[in-house]
Amino acid sequence: MLGEAVRVGTRQAPSRVLFGPHVTNLGRGRAFSDRHRAYYAERAAGGCGVIVCETASVHPSDRGYERAPLPGWGAIAGSCGGALLLASLGHSGSQGTSAFTGQAIWGASRVPDVVSREVPQVMEQPEISALVSGFAAAAARATADGLDGVEINAGQHSLLRQFLSGLTNQRTDAYGEDRTLLLREVLTAVRAAVGADAVVGLRLCTDELAPWAGITRDLSLSWFPSPTRESSASDERAGRQPFAHLVDYLVPVRGSGLSVSATRPDAHTPPGFNLSMARAFLGRGVPVVLQGSVVDPSMAEVAVREGFALVEMTRAQIAEPRLVAHVRAGAPERIRPCTLANQHRARDPRNPLITDETEPRSGHETVDPPLPRSPRPRRGSPLLVVGGGPAGMEAARTAALLGRPVRLVERADRLGGALWLAAALPGRARFGLLVEWWERELARLGVEVCLGREMRREELVGDVVLATGSAPSPPTFASDPDVRVLPAAEFLAGAATGAGAGGRGGGESAQRSGSGGTVLAGGPGLPAGAAVVVHDPLGDWTGVGVAELVAAGGLRCALVTPDAVAGTQLARTGDLADANARLERAGVERVLFSRLESVGRGAALVRDVHHGATRELPATVVIDCAHRLPDTALGGHPRIGDCVAPRTVHEAVREGRRVVGC
Structure with a gap:
């Protein structure tokens, strides 16, 4: 069912999979580029049914990030x-920034944004009229440029959500x-601008997770009453056309x-987290489109059978552009798993291009050649790859595809x-799925x-690639x-x-044993009653995850970091x-601005990195999360x-591919 065609408005999509809007930084300045074109075309060629482009700002007052189109x-x-x-x-409103435009940001009320802390300019009727006209003009431009329609962003980062919410709309x-x-x-202006033939979709925040004043599921459900004669008549008497009639x-x-x-x-959040909320609509x-970390075709298939018209699988298709094609071919096992680690999302101050942990060609389609879809005939000299981590496995896979x-x-x-070490950390178990895929x-x-x-030097003859990994660095502290x-x-x-059979599906291995037993089964273990110090000079997911595992085993734990915040x-x-909220709930002591x-x-003796004062922490075990060195x-x-x-x-x-000539 996932690969079947479906009607969307008056148009037909070739499958029920949607590729949602997201920041890519692929723009040429603030314009869509050939890199965008190749990025979207790759997903379309892989069978995606509906592709929604990166959100464009409908008015010059809005520039949410440097390359916002x-x-x-x-x-x-x-x-x-x-x-x-x-x-x-869309328009990001008070969630934008004045840094790029030099003008005050727009907002529904004088409520400072919780991130930027900027107080917006309250929109009066001239600004509101300009905004509505901007949406209509942009929609008309999109269809004139040859697109099939538009999707209006009233989601998390949007001025329209800010008008809908009691958190940010305090107008009288x-x-x-x-x-x-x-x-x-x-929506009325956009529909008039594009006509009845074009598609108009709505991305709508239906739960702000702030029930004391924000949008709640019950409130948003009231905007989409059941299609009874009574509710339609009520809307007509109020002079309001229901949202459902506009999109x-x-x-x-x-x-x-x-x-x-x-x-x-x-x-850390399970896939399909919006299922219950979306089902209510x-x-x-x-x-209705199901959105919310849907990365597995089996979950998407169940959603379609349940009645969802489309399923958004954005991150899944960044990891595997041919997702739908593999489903249609009856080979879902060939779909490269999405880790949901967010390590290569584009919305951060460095302005990186969008890509994926295990599909580095994503976002680089115009410069990186595609791999063959089927293995070429065997030819060429044999290749010996030493090391079966991700680099070695990908080098072997790429070389085999090339024949x-x-x-x-x-x-x-x-x-x-x-x-497997990454997969043992809380919230990172999906890295184990990558091993199984390889x-x-x-x-x-x-x-x-x-x-x-174990290979010896004298055995390394012919074409050899070394992928032997890394080793721990010597401790930087005396012990x-x-x-x-x-x-x-x-x-x-x-x-x-x-963590289960063969360690597969790790990340939840911390178990409290009986009194006097060992905590964290397998390997070194930790004795019950141990006082553990986690040394974290890196500030990445490793130290935080290790501390969570230790605390989940019922042990006293302190995380020592030179940074202002853990992780x-x-x-x-x-x-x-x-x-940091998880560490707080777990009872992990965060020792900040400190060096072991x-x-x-x-x-354990720790020293403040600013003023040099020292203090002691109870420690019978230290877990060192320092840098590793190449082997x-x-x-x-x-x-x-x-x-x-x-x-x-x-x-x-990336290096596994390039070393064999791709």
Whole structure:
């Protein structure tokens, strides 16, 4: 069913999968570019049914981020074959910034934004009229440029949501008495501008997660009454056309400025998190799109059978552009899993291009050549790949697709390398799915895999690629034998071993044992009653995740970091506030602005990085989450991944491809 065609308004989409609007930074300045065109075309070629472009600002007063597009879709029109291509239209209002425009930001009321703390200019009738006209003009421009229609953004980052919400709309005029008035005016103007033939969709915040004053599910449901004669007559008497009569589909989303991480959360939030909320809108006179970390085709298929017209699978198609094509071919096992780690989202101060952890070609379609869809005939000299982590597995897979005979040798008793360590952390279990996908791909392509074999230098003959990974760095603090010091990898190896059969699906391995027993089954374990210090000089997901595992085992835990906040790098993934809330709930002591000096005699000595004062923390075990160093023991051959420099899966996969000529 997922791959079947479906009517959307008066148009027909080739499948029930939607690729939603998101920041890409692919623009040429503020204009859509050839990179956008290639990015969207790749998903259309893979079977996507509806593609909604990056949200364009409908008025010059709005510039939410540096490359926020303006109306003008000529560069991407006609790029998506049979897929419906829609323009997302919006205005970020008080969630924007005056830094780019030099003008006051617009807002419904004088309520400072919770992030920027800027107080907006209250919109009067001239600004409101200009906004409505801007939506209509942009919609007309989109259809004139050849797009199939538009999607109006009244979601989390939108001025329209701010008018709908009691959190940000404290007006006493008509737009305060009826907070839906502005959205109705916009939708009416847009429909008049594009006509009955074009598609008009609505992305609507239906729960701000702030029930004391914000939009709630019950309130938003009242905007879509059941299509009875009584409710229609009531709307007509009030002179209001129901939303359901103005749009061709509805995408219910959640979140507000108070809950930024709720819109596209990482894997700490289960896939399909909006299912219950979206289900409430079924049968209310408008086709409903399920949104909310839907990354697995089986979940999407169930949603379609339940009555959802479309299923948004945005991050899933960034990871696997051919998702629908694989479903249609009856080969869903070939779909590259989406990790939901948010490591390569584009909306952060560095302005990176959109891409994916394990599909580095995403966002780089105009510069990176595609891999063959089927393996080429065997030719060329055999390739020996030493190391079965992500870099080695991808090098072997790519070489096999290009037709080379490949032998992959891994010293451990299973493939995956550091991916299993990542999968042992809370909220990162989906990294284990990547290993299973690579295992299936290598078997399908006929790669010879040899496990439990340590290679020697003299055995490295012919074409060899080294992907031998990394090793712990020496501790930067002094220690005595009476305090056990564990590198994070050693600790996580034990957690991964205890996480189900073969360690697959880790991340929830912390278990409280009986009194006097061992906490965190498998591997090194930790004795009950241990006082654990987590040394975190990096500030990424590792230290935070290790501390969560320790605390989940019922142990006293302190996380020592030189930063102002624990896990500071998690700001890039959207998990920073949530991570600190989890640490607070778990009882982890966060020792900030501090450097670990020494450990011994049951204590850890930490020094403040600013004024140098010292203090002692109880410590019988220290878990060191410091940098790792490349393993260069074999040397003398091309190296990829962590044995060049320890980084993320993204770099490992990219180098695995490029080393074999792709």
